[in-house]
Amino acid sequence: MTKELSVLAIVEATAARRRARRAFMKTAATGVAAVGGLSLLAACGGDDDNMSVPFPTPTPTATSVSTDVAVLNFALNLEYLEAQFYSYAAFGTGLSASLLTGTGTQGSVVTGSGDGFPRAVNFTADPLIGQYAREIAQDEIAHVTFLRTALGSAAVAQPAIDISGTATGAFTAAARAAGVVASNGLFDPYASPTNFLLGAYIFEDIGVTAYKGASPVISSMYLEAAAGILAAEAYHAGLVRTILYTRGVTNADLITATTKISDARDLLDGTTGGTNGDDDQGIAGTNIGAANAVSNIVPTDSNGIAYSRSVQQVHNIAYLNATGANRTRGGFFPAGTNNPNPAFTVGLG
Amino acid sequence: MTQTDQIIEAFDARARRREERRGFFKNAMGMAAVTAAGAAAMSIASDAAAQTAVTEVDVLNFALNLEYLEAQFYSYAAFGTGLPANLLTGGVGTQGTVVTGTGTGSARQVQFSDRGIAAYAREIAADEVAHVTFLRAAIRGTGTSDALIAAQPQIDISGATGGAFAAAAASTTPALTGFDPYANDDSFLQAAFIFEDVGVTAYKGAAGALFNNKTYLEAAAGILAVEAYHAAIVRTALYARGIATPTIITAQNNVAATTAISNLRDSVDGTTDLDQGIAATTTNAGTTSNIVPLDANGLAFSRTPAQVLNIVYLNPRSVTAGGFFPNGINNGNSGLRSSAAN
Numbered sequence: 001m002t003k004e005l006s007v008l009a010i011v012e013a014t015a016a017r018r019r020a021r022r023a024f025m026k027t028a029a030t031g032v033a034a035v036g037g038l039s040l041l042a043a044c045g046g047d048d049d050n051m052s053v054p055f056p057t058p059t060p061t062a063t064s065v066s067t068d069v070a071v072l073n074f075a076l077n078l079e080y081l082e083a084q085f086y087s088y089a090a091f092g093t094g095l096s097a098s099l100l101t102g103t104g105t106q107g108s109v110v111t112g113s114g115d116g117f118p119r120a121v122n123f124t125a126d127p128l129i130g131q132y133a134r135e136i137a138q139d140e141i142a143h144v145t146f147l148r149t150a151l152g153s154a155a156v157a158q159p160a161i162d163i164s165g166t167a168t169g170a171f172t173a174a175a176r177a178a179g180v181v182a183s184n185g186l187f188d189p190y191a192s193p194t195n196f197l198l199g200a201y202i203f204e205d206i207g208v209t210a211y212k213g214a215s216p217v218i219s220s221m222y223l224e225a226a227a228g229i230l231a232a233e234a235y236h237a238g239l240v241r242t243i244l245y246t247r248g249v250t251n252a253d254l255i256t257a258t259t260k261i262s263d264a265r266d267l268l269d270g271t272t273g274g275t276n277g278d279d280d281q282g283i284a285g286t287n288i289g290a291a292n293a294v295s296n297i298v299p300t301d302s303n304g305i306a307y308s309r310s311v312q313q314v315h316n317i318a319y320l321n322a323t324g325a326n327r328t329r330g331g332f333f334p335a336g337t338n339n340p341n342p343a344f345t346v347g348l349g
Numbered sequence: 350m351t352q353t354d355q356i357i358e359a360f361d362a363r364a365r366r367r368e369e370r371r372g373f374f375k376n377a378m379g380m381a382a383v384t385a386a387g388a389a390a391m392s393i394a395s396d397a398a399a400q401t402a403v404t405e406v407d408v409l410n411f412a413l414n415l416e417y418l419e420a421q422f423y424s425y426a427a428f429g430t431g432l433p434a435n436l437l438t439g440g441v442g443t444q445g446t447v448v449t450g451t452g453t454g455s456a457r458q459v460q461f462s463d464r465g466i467a468a469y470a471r472e473i474a475a476d477e478v479a480h481v482t483f484l485r486a487a488i489r490g491t492g493t494s495d496a497l498i499a500a501q502p503q504i505d506i507s508g509a510t511g512g513a514f515a516a517a518a519a520s521t522t523p524a525l526t527g528f529d530p531y532a533n534d535d536s537f538l539q540a541a542f543i544f545e546d547v548g549v550t551a552y553k554g555a556a557g558a559l560f561n562n563k564t565y566l567e568a569a570a571g572i573l574a575v576e577a578y579h580a581a582i583v584r585t586a587l588y589a590r591g592i593a594t595p596t597i598i599t600a601q602n603n604v605a606a607t608t609a610i611s612n613l614r615d616s617v618d619g620t621t622d623l624d625q626g627i628a629a630t631t632t633n634a635g636t637t638s639n640i641v642p643l644d645a646n647g648l649a650f651s652r653t654p655a656q657v658l659n660i661v662y663l664n665p666r667s668v669t670a671g672g673f674f675p676n677g678i679n680n681g682n683s684g685l686r687s688s689a690a691n
Contacts, residue, residue: 238581
């Protein structure tokens with residue numbers, strides 16, 4: 001069986017997920033054109049109750065569509081990145097070519113061979129993490145597919161993506177900036193199950209903050225779908241952080257690494273200190289390993305609420321734009337992200 | 350260390366979270382006044398002709414009832430005590446107590462053997478208490494009156510004979526015999542599993558109802574995310590422990606228990622399959638876990654308020670009380686107090 005077939009087999013295996021929502025995709029595919037018409041998301045509801053009050057759903061309006069296209073394409077760029085990383089790590093191959101086309105300039109994934117290049121992680125030593133990798137990879141591919149279907153002809157092409165851990169790769173650059181490796185060291189996220197988890201950690205909370213940050217501007221038509229992806233990303237982040245914490249009880253380096261990566265993200269998105277506060281947190285919590293330990297799996301504010309990031313802040317992290325020099329491209333997106341609205345492709349100056 | 354000290358310490362661990370968001374309430378409270386008669390009282394679908402329009406306060410109070418339940422459960426499990434009295438009052442509905450039960454299965458501090466699970470319990474408990482506090486402040490708005498806040502209703506978190514957890518455990522297929530949520534790490538996680546994904550689906554289902562108030566919408570999205578993180582902690586821990594100690598597949602096994610509980614939730618909330626356990630699937634590419642319950646598009650599920658109540662009332666029919674809420678939830682909108690007829 002080829003790798004691509006293996007991917008298909010896994011997707012096929014999720015029959016339970018597929019059953020319920022076939023009709024939805026059909027509706028979603030034509031939904032963008034049907035602006036002002038029926039509520040797309042009404043197709044989601046299992047509204048089989050006639051006795052009680054449903055939460056009201058606002059009527060979609062035509063005016064918000066251009067913002068939706070920009071926001072959903074912004075999300076699609078992030079999903080391309082996540083899906084490619086997890087797909088390589090879990091299956092040793094990237095997304096199929098049919099999932100990469102669209103408006104803007106299509107780019108490729110930086111590949112090659114040897115240490116640090118995208119490849120399947122050997123999960124033999126920790127097969128449980130392999131199971132998680134396959135699950136998350138499949139979810140992220142579903143997000144790419146869903147967003148592309150929802151956007152239809154307005155979907156952007158995959159931009160150039162760097163998920164390499166070589167000396168010049170984006171993962172190494174991120175890890176060096178965070179101090180997870182020395183300034184001349186390599187960070188190969190495909191070298192071991194543990195390295196894979198840290199690689200995943202670099203992405204996961206960003207998706208949560210990006211979707212939450214977008215929640216006030218997205219139209220009612222896509223709000224519930226965006227909330228559904230937000231939840232999925234939070235589940236993924238919770239999964240990755242929980243496993244790191246579990247492993248970290250006996251391997252303090254892992255805990256330290258999460259703190260460093262979170263601090264680096266704070267630096268990149270401009271929230272260290274100052275009025276915006278510290279919107280990123282490692283998993284250490286307090287008294288780790290002790291009987292009175294309190295973990296910090298969930299990065300929240302004092303109200304128990306997850307953080308938001310703006311489009312610019314997310315780009316600062318994805319571009320590894322600490323100094324303002326990489327405002328339009330860099331890091332994981334060497335040619336920048338694709339978006340019909342240029343304002344959705346830049347980081348803070 | 351006393352229980353009170355432990356609680357304080359858990360909250361101190363969150364100190365830096367607190368510092369940065371003091372301004373939030375101030376901003377939120379500066380928003381357009383949220384009153385029952387205020388803006389954005391949204392119209393209701395025609396099939397609920399006799400019902401009153403659902404306001405944002407109604408939606409927030411609906412969420413508050415669920416947070417009371419979660420916060421009390423986690424607080425008892427982590428610290429052996431419930432919420433402070435000043436977090437339970439309100440002008441909407443009748444204030445109730447916590448039914449803890451007596452003897453085996455009664456609500457009490459779990460004696461964790463795994464320090465990691467104990468750390469998670471304390472973290473989640475602090476988060477849920479923060480949610481109660483946040484929602485109460487949001488509903489209170491600019492004033493000082495608690496008139497709009499739903500008081501904590503009667504809450505049953507007992508696993509003793511006659512308790513809600515015992516009823517839930519008896520209703521699963523196969524039944525979780527002898528289920529005591531507070532007995533050990535695994536039973537605690539299984540009990541937590543009963544709630545966690547429900548919160549995710551409830552907040553997701555409510556997103557549209559808060560659409561016109563972007564401050565509340567973003568806050569609700571933030572709580573949704575946190576509930577999903579919590580659910581992931583619980584599901585990941587259950588799965589990892591289930592794999593590490595692959596005891597025979599019985600109702601007491603973690604993986605099998607989640608399937609049984611998930612089936613219970615599906616059986617009471619209607620015909621649509623909105624729920625999944627953590628059992629893995631195996632293909633030629635290898636075994637794939639199911640920590641994240643999603644549809645074919647990779648999206649989390651939604652539940653209507655009535656479907657949520659089916660689960661917490663432990664009843665597939667249209668009723669106004671039962672299960673974890675023996676006297677029903679408190680809400681100014683009677684339409685939000687009934688479960689669905691399934």
